[in-house]
Amino acid sequence: MSEHAFSEAERLALYRAIAERRDMRHFIGGQVEPQVMARLLKAAHQAPSVGLMQPWRFIRITEPALRQGIRDLVEQERLSTAEALNERSDQFMHLKVEGVLDCAELWVAALMDGREAHIFGRRTLPEMDLASLACAIQNLWLAARAEGLGMGWVSLFDPAALAELLAMPEGAKPLAVLCLGPVEAFYPAPMLVLEEWAEEKPLEQMIFENRWGTAP
Template identity: 50%
Template sequence: MKVALGIGCDRGTPLVTLARAVDEALAVAGLQRGQVTGVGSITLKADETGLLALAAQAGWPLHFYPATQLAEVVVPNPSETVRRHTGSPSVSEAAALLAAGTTEASALCIEKHRLRGDDGRNATVSVARVMPRAAIPPCVANTDPARCFTAAEREAVQSLMQVRRDMRHFTAGAQVAEDVRARLQAALLAAPSVGLMQPLRVLRITDPALRERLAATVDEERMRTAQAMGPRAAEFLALKVEGVRECAELWALVLAPDDGTLFGRRTLASEMAWCSAGAAVQNLWLAARAENLGLGWVSLFEPGDLRRLLSLPVGAAPLGLLCIGPVDRFYETPMLIQQQWRQARPVSAVFTENSWEPSWNTGSCATPEHLPLG
């Protein structure tokens, strides 16, 4: 029998504790390490050195899943405490099932084996029987094999998307190498664009005085936004926005004046221009994270102020300031979740079939901005 492991642990849990917890769980199930095909955990643990070392030492593929995906898996032992810390009521059980290729709780051989290490840090291991996994579809005929992605590459892309963060804190005084900047520019230009209109223009801000004026504009709007937040003003102001002054690279995003493109946008002209610009930024965001650089999209400004500071022509619209550069550390979860400002929606709250879901009519979010946090 082949099995997959799901592992949850405290931050900084050492390799020795994780290895012992795994071996104990396998022994209880009458299994050996050689029967393990892979390990699953939450994306929060993607930088956990003990977990990475365990997988590398044993030669096990390591799969990370976002909290929203783990939360969709029905498990025998959900925990409200785990949900508060991770965004999912289960880590080890749900991750074991997903790594085993199933969401059937009956596949669990060991539901939860817990171990408290000598240093007080905890590890939890779940074991699930591996189910047949659907093969990645082969490439179509006449496609260069080099253009076909392997399962490992697919996992890497999925992991990249899950650890992308909107960063607000950067390493002051750092720089981005010219070759890295060129790769970021190429990623932005490779994005999909309706009618190949590519409406986005980027102004790289290299003038320190201009950067400071832009930062002051952001500060002014930040205070106006706080006033509009009412009872949540103090919480909003606690979400620091230092990137404009600290980041290595500051890029201003501008939507160019309409060029008259009709292909694909005759009935949705402005909407498709905005969507094309957003797709380009997402490409850039993922490319930056793959370079281990942070990126933050700042939209706290009066558009008229940016038009004036950047000398934009009539018809051009400022979309934001992109802060790019090295960071001291990436947020374990999106900052707004970390600060309990909002919670991400689960898959079931976004996808339906054939017609509108009536429960969406309220337009509410998981944690409405106008309500105090309890």
Template identity: 45%
Template sequence: MSADNQNRTQSDIDELTRQHFYQVLYGRRDVRSQFLSKPVGDEVLTNILHAAHHAPSVGLSQPWNFILIRDQEKRKQIHAAFEQANREAAEMFSGARREQYQGLKLQGILDAPLNICITCDRKRGGPVILGKTHQPEMDLYSTVCAVQNLWLAARAENVGVGWVSIIDRDTLAQRLELPEGVVPVAYLCVGYVSEFLEKPELELANWEKRKQLEQMVFSEKWGQPAQSD
């Protein structure tokens, strides 16, 4: 690394780095069906976990932990919990939508070589945390930032990640023997993949389409369209 590069501040992002960042961002996918059996090496896993651990957190409380799950029997237990929740979820849809739902693959718990549960310790830092005084849920949001950091870092390492949310949280907490005050935030399937799809899998399956940004941006108050400069 040149002396010039060593002296650059963290705010100085060159054009190539900027382009690569957006390539990673827009190339991220929620992986369900493309996992390979190839294990994620220790160095790559450490890089990904370091990225997650450098997420922003309320009051610098760092409320997250990362439970690495490789044991097949443990994953079978969690997969069974998914199957139960998935049957319950299917009943919430009707007609053709239920049939379409039942045809979707919504997890890779047994396919991916590694599962990671990211938890939030809601007691970490004591009863009063800077930034949580009026929004106590900020520790949960901080943990979600760690999830996103992990997801983007994994994509930069050409590792796929799938978030499985169709699991009863209490059942998951029991299976992982979480102590009181520690809650599961994200159950992730992690591994190398045969391909990263061009579009999200649910979009390719015609479950939903990405909405236009203009529909999501308001000005000054809810519902008032943003004005162009």
């Protein structure tokens, strides 16, 4: 084992947070202590980013009317998604897809404006800014789980409409509505598995060797 490895207890805690992280939709109100929220945001800010561009911006939503406006945008997209799903629309409409009005903390994670100025690592893969923000969100998610808090990533919204609602500058783009806070319990498996919407695929199907489709 590497001399730089964490202790066994620390490693087990890390892998537990990864395994038990859930995309939560059911919240019980309450609050997140400021010092805990500060730790979560610091964890997000410590994420890797291509060219150290740190493209993430986090907007805390504290105005009730603004929270309701975000909920309305999510509901609009939920109905549009159901229509696009055709034969699965009824099943989809029975899923709980957000906890915007129920969670203790509501945040919007967005890509900053002016990203075109950052070329390092993005000349051929400009979407690496999005990948960097996703890493920050994952850090926040895992830290929240370690703190005993649930988090849900809501992507059902029109980015342009949400950007306008939050007075974002041209070029900035919201990627996630993040519901965060206390939960009664964590799902024992991903909610979409429990609701029989989808099945998890085994890791073995994701691993190739040397060429696409060639099993190790």
